[in-house]
Amino acid sequence: MERTFCIAPMLDWTDRHQRFLARLLTRRALLYTEMVNPAAVVLGDRREHLDYNPCEHPVALQLGGSDPDLMARAASMAEDWGYDEINMNVGCPSERGLSNRFGACLMAEPEVVAACVEAMIEAVSIPVTVKCRLGIDGQDSHEWLVGFVGRLVRAGCRTFVIHARHARLDGLSPRQNRSIPPLRYAEVHRLKRDHPELEIVLNGGLRTLEEARAHLAVVDGVMLGREAYVNPYLLARVDQKIFGEERPVLSRREILEAFFQYAELQIRRGVGLPVLARPLLGFYQGRPRSRVWRRHLSEGSLRPGAGIEVLREALEIAEGGPGTARHRAPD
Secondary structure, eight states: OOOSEEEOOOTTTSOHHHHHHHHHHOSSSEEEEEEEOHHHHHHSOHHHHHOOOGGGOSEEEEEOOOOHHHHHHHHHHHHHHTOSEEEEEEOOOOHHHHHHTOGGGGGGOHHHHHHHHHHHHHHOSSOEEEEEESOBTTBOSHHHHHHHHHHHHHHTOOEEEEESSOBOTTTOOHHHHTTSSOOOHHHHHHHHHHOTTSEEEEESSOOSHHHHHHHTTTSSEEEEOTHHHHSGGGGGGHHHHTTOOOSOOOOHHHHHHHHHHHHHHHHHTTOOHHHHHGGGTTTTTTSTTHHHHHHHHHHHTTSTTOOHHHHHHHHHHHTTOTTHHHHOOOO
8 A cells, every 4th residue: 555645534524525526636645534433334324434436546444433343343344345444543632532532532542542453453454554643741752652653563553644743632622733732743753764664654734745755755655634625736746746657737627627527416416515615615725816716616505506507607717717807806
């Protein structure tokens, strides 16, 4: 499995429609689902939680839980569903994670994480990986991180996606945990240098492909988070700049025309336009008409009976086509 460039799992963001768009932009990046509760997979509507478009491969399912049996059963079902990897979330700093024992709070319980990893590895033949932070609260020294990772290595894990911040669960909100704890890339670099036998993927704060390439001189892979959502067209150059492919970069219009065909089919299947428009909101980030593009999508998708025409109108506005002057707002 190639993890040179990954798009991070983000709750309420990386749904199947966002992943379809991402795959139009890059053929090579590894895609991740939103975090899924293993109980929802085992006991709930499996299709709702596991379905994806075949074009998404390679695609990994991220699970968030602490019950080894449920994690193993959900992982086995995901393998049967065709996923390429199972990733365990040990990095989400939400209050809900603390009360339900998933995410970053589990870094304080390495034996629990190890039991889940062992159970999943025994249940599946696809890779099982772990996404974590540098540490939590007072447990954030390099020595502590090495001990945590070492316990999971003994459980069978060889691939770690590390958000280069510690998590503070004693007063910071999830949003604050994405910015207030300082980024410590050097700690991730050191872990890789000291343990070259492990596959280390660096996550946290990356905003450009140039930054990603710089880190790839040290670590095995990089994972882009929110920038992939707020500025998705950035992904159009991943295959060329990260993987060295020589095929031409598709224009915004070319990508959107392909997505519109997909959206039209989804609308006929009953998917609401706001859900389909959401991953497109940042598509003209940094361009002169980005604000009017976002506004037209946001407002137009809520109109009663709104359909694919809203997306096409927004495209013409953003590209300066027919009717632009009538719709344009100052940027």
